[in-house]
Amino acid sequence: xxxxxxxxxxxxxxxxxxxxxxxxxxxxxxxxxxxxxxxxxxxxxxxxxxxxxxxxxxxxxxxxxxxxxxxxxxxxxxxxxxxxxxxxxxxxxxxxxxxxxxxxxxxxxxxxxxxxxxxxxxxxxxxxxxxxxxxxxxxxxxxxxxxxxxxxxxxxxxxxxxxxxxxxxxxxxxxxxxxxxxxxxxxxxxxxxxxxxxxxxxxxxxxxxxxxxxxxxxxxxxxxxxxxxxxxxxxxxxxxxxxxxxxxxxxxxxxxxxxxxxxxxxxxxxxxxxxxxxxxxxxxxxxxxxxxxxxxxxxxxxxxxxxxxxxxxxxxxxxxxxxxxxxxxxxxxxxxxxxxxxxxxxxxxxxxxxxxxxxxxxxxxxxxxxxxxxxxxxxxxxxxxxxxxxxxxx
Amino acid sequence: xxxxxxxxxxxxxxxxxxxxxxxxxxxxxxxxxxxxxxxxxxxxxxxxxxxxxxxxxxxxxxxxxxxxxxxxxxxxxxxxxxxxxxxxxxxxxxxxxxxxx
Numbered sequence: 001x002x003x004x005x006x007x008x009x010x011x012x013x014x015x016x017x018x019x020x021x022x023x024x025x026x027x028x029x030x031x032x033x034x035x036x037x038x039x040x041x042x043x044x045x046x047x048x049x050x051x052x053x054x055x056x057x058x059x060x061x062x063x064x065x066x067x068x069x070x071x072x073x074x075x076x077x078x079x080x081x082x083x084x085x086x087x088x089x090x091x092x093x094x095x096x097x098x099x100x101x102x103x104x105x106x107x108x109x110x111x112x113x114x115x116x117x118x119x120x121x122x123x124x125x126x127x128x129x130x131x132x133x134x135x136x137x138x139x140x141x142x143x144x145x146x147x148x149x150x151x152x153x154x155x156x157x158x159x160x161x162x163x164x165x166x167x168x169x170x171x172x173x174x175x176x177x178x179x180x181x182x183x184x185x186x187x188x189x190x191x192x193x194x195x196x197x198x199x200x201x202x203x204x205x206x207x208x209x210x211x212x213x214x215x216x217x218x219x220x221x222x223x224x225x226x227x228x229x230x231x232x233x234x235x236x237x238x239x240x241x242x243x244x245x246x247x248x249x250x251x252x253x254x255x256x257x258x259x260x261x262x263x264x265x266x267x268x269x270x271x272x273x274x275x276x277x278x279x280x281x282x283x284x285x286x287x288x289x290x291x292x293x294x295x296x297x298x299x300x301x302x303x304x305x306x307x308x309x310x311x312x313x314x315x316x317x318x319x320x321x322x323x324x325x326x327x328x329x330x331x332x333x334x335x336x337x338x339x340x341x342x343x344x345x346x347x348x349x350x351x352x353x354x355x356x357x358x359x360x361x362x363x364x365x366x367x368x369x370x371x372x373x374x375x376x377x378x379x380x381x382x383x384x385x386x387x388x389x390x391x392x393x394x
Numbered sequence: 395x396x397x398x399x400x401x402x403x404x405x406x407x408x409x410x411x412x413x414x415x416x417x418x419x420x421x422x423x424x425x426x427x428x429x430x431x432x433x434x435x436x437x438x439x440x441x442x443x444x445x446x447x448x449x450x451x452x453x454x455x456x457x458x459x460x461x462x463x464x465x466x467x468x469x470x471x472x473x474x475x476x477x478x479x480x481x482x483x484x485x486x487x488x489x490x491x492x493x494x495x
Contacts, residue, residue, distance in 0.1 A: 051485050053485050054484075054485055055485045056485070141485045142483070142485050143483060143484050143485035144483050145481070145483045148483055165485075166481075166482045166483055166484055166485065167482065167484045167485065168403055168404055168482035168484045169403050169404075170403060171402065171403040171404075171482070173479075173482060188452065188481075189449075189450055189452070189481040190449055190450075191449045191450050192450060192481065192483075193448075193450040193480070193481060206484060211485070237479070239477075239479070241403075244413070248457075248477075249457060250454050250457050250458075250459070250477065250479065251454075251457050251458055251459065252459075253459060253462055255461075333407065333435075
């Protein structure tokens with residue numbers, strides 16, 4: 001059963017719609033499942049979107065269009081060209097603008113009758129509770145583990161529903177956490193994966209339509225929650241496989257030993273989520289691996305001089321097709337079993353897109369006995385910036 | 395007992411790009427063990443060095459979480475589906491590369 005959300009007592013509930021609004025919401029009003037009563041519930045609802053990216057785009061558009069009276073948009077990021085493939089709130093002219101503000105402008109033009117607040121800030125343990133207090137429902141459309149645990153814990157501490165969605169390449173997960181007697185994110189995943197075991201950047205990427213589908217399901221669950229109708233996803237984890245075009249459903253149980261929502265709760269306040277997820281200090285490329293480096297300019301100078309260098313490209317074949325430095329392609333994942341293809345007597349420069357994977361490759365090869373080997377600092381991205389801007393960045 | 399093990403997107407790269415594998419086993423643990431024999435690279439993603447299932451990898455027998463059954467000792471029957479459901483965090487706002495940073 002879906003639970004009805006509560007409106008705040010410090011603001012009088014809106015009890016009517018203008019003629020203009022009646023026209024705008026006409027297709028809701030003529031449905032008995034929504035009607036005037038439901039539309040007023042929507043108008044009195046306060047929903048906070050964490051992230052205005054891929055999931056946040058359909059969420060913001062549909063919730064604003066549906067007439068959710070107060071929308072909050074939290075994002076600290078700036079729109080860039082790579083966002084436009086899936087973050088359909090933004091247009092080409094928004095590139096360079098703060099996402100929360102660009103999204104606010106777009107949603108306001110879609111529906112000027114609703115209140116939209118943009119928060120250009122990174123959600124953290126210091127501001128989450130204050131931000132969440134002003135809203136009834138929190139929708140998690142973030143892109144990283146620390147923020148997901150933070151959103152979960154803040155929702156549990158405040159007793160607010162958390163409409164959860166996440167995606168990876170062409171697969172999505174959706175459910176509803178933080179409902180009375182329902183499970184929380186920690187019931188599903190007590191711990192995040194260690195950073196080193198998360199599939200590497202080579203497997204990153206996402207099919208542009210996928211966040212549209214998963215975010216739309218989150219929007220639907222949010223609206224049902226506000227209306228108090230239908231069967232919600234509480235206790236059910238919806239899995240979506242876009243390639244197989246299959247939806248599956250798994251049972252999600254409340255863990256009686258959950259440190260956050262169990263009988264013997266051990267977490268009573270927000271913690272340091274970056275530390276919890278083990279990602280503190282991971283910013284530097286392979287910070288735990290010290291390998292000899294060569295800068296793009298040094299490499300260019302040496303190649304121009306005619307030095308005999310073997311360029312080893314450890315990216316994936318589909319990345320090689322985007323752009324390459326005419327190096328020898330040997331994906332990082334295949335390196336251990338294809339190491340014999342390399343000649344350790346030659347001087348090798350390994351590179352990837354950003355320098356992370358190739359640092360791992362250099363570290364591996366050094367341990368395998370290779371001595372004359374360097375990592376191209378900053379990878380193809382830096383090569384494009386410092387040596388040859390005709391090489392596209394991706 | 396013949397069961398189907400469903401391999402999730404993030405782990406397919408370690409399983410020769412297969413989305414599932416048909417395995418003969420008596421328990422969920424045995425099915426996963428055989429899966430990692432078939433695909434050696436999967437092992438460190440599913441099990442710790444001392445052979446325990448990793449805490450961020452959830453395993454379901456049909457639609458039920460094995461943590462609420464007999465865990466890895468949960469018996470399977472013909473036609474059962476074992477699903478590996480790892481945590482994913484993407485929101486389409488950034489690549490995994492930045493998500494890791």
